[in-house]
Amino acid sequence: MSNAPKRSSSTSTVTPADSPTPRRTLGVGRVLIVIYAILAIGATSRAAFQMATVYSTAPVAITLSALSGVIYIVATVALLRPGRAWYRVAWITISFELLGVIVIGTLSILVPSIFVQGSGIDGTVWSYYGYGYLFIPLVLPVLGMLWLRSRRALVAGS
Amino acid sequence: MIEWYAIVEVAVAVAAGVLCIILGLFRLKPGDLSMGAVALVEALLLAQLVIAIVAPLVGNPPTGSLIEFYIYLLVALILPLLAGFWALVERDHWSTVVLGVACLAIAIMVVRMNIIWTVQIA
Numbered sequence: 001m002s003n004a005p006k007r008s009s010s011t012s013t014v015t016p017a018d019s020p021t022p023r024r025t026l027g028v029g030r031v032l033i034v035i036y037a038i039l040a041i042g043a044t045s046r047a048a049f050q051m052a053t054v055y056s057t058a059p060v061a062i063t064l065s066a067l068s069g070v071i072y073i074v075a076t077v078a079l080l081r082p083g084r085a086w087y088r089v090a091w092i093t094i095s096f097e098l099l100g101v102i103v104i105g106t107l108s109i110l111v112p113s114i115f116v117q118g119s120g121i122d123g124t125v126w127s128y129y130g131y132g133y134l135f136i137p138l139v140l141p142v143l144g145m146l147w148l149r150s151r152r153a154l155v156a157g158s
Numbered sequence: 159m160i161e162w163y164a165i166v167e168v169a170v171a172v173a174a175g176v177l178c179i180i181l182g183l184f185r186l187k188p189g190d191l192s193m194g195a196v197a198l199v200e201a202l203l204l205a206q207l208v209i210a211i212v213a214p215l216v217g218n219p220p221t222g223s224l225i226e227f228y229i230y231l232l233v234a235l236i237l238p239l240l241a242g243f244w245a246l247v248e249r250d251h252w253s254t255v256v257l258g259v260a261c262l263a264i265a266i267m268v269v270r271m272n273i274i275w276t277v278q279i280a
Contacts (some may be wrong), residue, residue: 038263
């Protein structure tokens, strides 16, 4: 069974107004996407630099930074793209970010030695709940989830 | 990097950022004022690039990693272009807020760049 008929029936007779155009309805979400994009560029380029130079001094922290950078990139793309599949990807990546900042944030306080070995590397984006990044990594996933939730009806209709 | 110039850069970027966000929240589309403020921030960054190239040659070398410094500077230089491009493509008031967010991010990055250049604990 295919869902093609559902699409074609609306294109021929009914007005095209009922085909959703999420691009135009991003609204405040675009601010969110920009913050995600900046964080993605920041975390990724920083991790790339550290991998190339001081990787051996704090491999766990730097690997985590690289991972978080990739997650932010995927989340940024997922927020930008319309459609159900990307909507799901956005939920997964943003949930992962929240989990990451809580778990790594807690670990960085309880067992800081995992991440820093007197190397001058101030941990990951998620260390101390994102303290080094103005707590943006902690706040952003929550805002992202609220925004995704507000778009649920819109995506379900597509 | 020159200390007072960095302070000017951060001050202008913060002012431009706050201005754009306020304009955006008052539902103003990107206009001469907001785009001009962002252009000013970009111009200051371009001058910063020149300063960063010249400074080591005249006895003001960075104490930290020059590569890391340039990564920050490069990203900071690209940000206004991306935000400005988006503002021209989708002209609504959220684009103005986006311009402001980009300016604030630049302010933070300039602070970081200044730290890399001047203060190294290690």
